Amino acid sequence: MLRQLICLGILLAILVVFGQSECNVCSMESKAACVSNNQYQNCTADNIPSGPIYTCPNNTNCTGSTGGCTSNPALVSCNDCNKCDGTNVYVCTGPSTYGLCDGFNIVANIVYPCLTGEVCVADFGSRCAPSFNGTGATCSYYNATNVIGDLCTLKATTGRYPHPNDSSCLRYIYCFRKNSTWTGNTWPCPSSKPYFSEISFTCVKTKPSTCA
Numbered sequence: 001m002l003r004q005l006i007c008l009g010i011l012l013a014i015l016v017v018f019g020q021s022e023c024n025v026c027s028m029e030s031k032a033a034c035v036s037n038n039q040y041q042n043c044t045a046d047n048i049p050s051g052p053i054y055t056c057p058n059n060t061n062c063t064g065s066t067g068g069c070t071s072n073p074a075l076v077s078c079n080d081c082n083k084c085d086g087t088n089v090y091v092c093t094g095p096s097t098y099g100l101c102d103g104f105n106i107v108a109n110i111v112y113p114c115l116t117g118e119v120c121v122a123d124f125g126s127r128c129a130p131s132f133n134g135t136g137a138t139c140s141y142y143n144a145t146n147v148i149g150d151l152c153t154l155k156a157t158t159g160r161y162p163h164p165n166d167s168s169c170l171r172y173i174y175c176f177r178k179n180s181t182w183t184g185n186t187w188p189c190p191s192s193k194p195y196f197s198e199i200s201f202t203c204v205k206t207k208p209s210t211c212a
Contacts, residue, residue, distance in 0.1 A: 023078035024049060024095075024119075024137045027064035034062035034077035036140040040069075041188070049135060050191050053142070080122045081139035082106065090127045092120035094144055095137035095165040098127045117167050117212030131168055131212065141171055142186045148173055152182040160187075162198045169211035172196040172203070 026033045026043035033049035034040050038056045041049035056062055056069035061076040063069065070076065084091050084101035091106060093099045096114040100107040114120055114128035119137035121129045129136065147165055152175035155161060163171045163186060175184040189196050189203035195211060197204045 022064075022136075022138065023080070023140050024135050026135075029066045030064055030068040032068050033135070034064065036142040037061050037076055037078050038069075039140075039142055048132070050194075051188070053188060078140045078143070081143070088122075092122050092127075092138040094147065095119055095139050095141050096128070096167070097165070141166060144186070148175075148184045148186065149182070151175065152184040156182055160196070160201050162196055167212040169195045169197075169208060 022034075024033055024035060026047040026049060030040075032040045032042050035049065035053060038059075038061045039053050040056070040062045041053055042051055044050050058071075060069040060071050061073070063072075063075040063077055065075060080092065082091060082093055084104050084106060086104050088101050090098050091101050093106065093111045096119050097111045098114065098120045099109070099111045117130055118128040119131040120127060120139065121136055122138040131137065141163065144165060147163075151161060151164060151173055155175050158176050160172045160174050162169065163173050169189075171186055171188050173184045173186055175182060177183075193203040193205050195204050195207045196202070197208050198210065199208070
């Protein structure tokens, strides 16, 4: 009986690891990539998240398991951002920023930027790594509320602007005024015009020279 319980525990642990899935990485099971706790994008044949952003229904969350969405909190993806677990030296604080860990806390809440074209990847030895078409970042581009709020407050004008944490130019921020506060949302460019131009402030077919 004890042996059966141990085997069951190991199996459940394996399912949790595979089900949780990394952020912005295509899952072999769901054929999609979780881009936030409750949002996902379908993946191309080349395993690149592309196209519209979908929201999981009925207050469920995104997972790498078959079906794509779950009500099981143990399987929710995009949960490794801003988390010092007591063993890691570095922690991703945004798609392209990181901080230092002191036990379970981020040291002095100071963050450091990755190099242009790189994203922060949890458990990666050098903290940052080159991004493949905007994928691989441990932190969600769509949960970056502070980045969005700061940018839109600075612009103070309704419109589309380059996402400061996405050097691949596959996403942009749309700013608008809500009541007395400037806020915004992150949107992906469509597959027909995949790149956002900081010159025309629209999505374009040809990759701008300033994009990674």
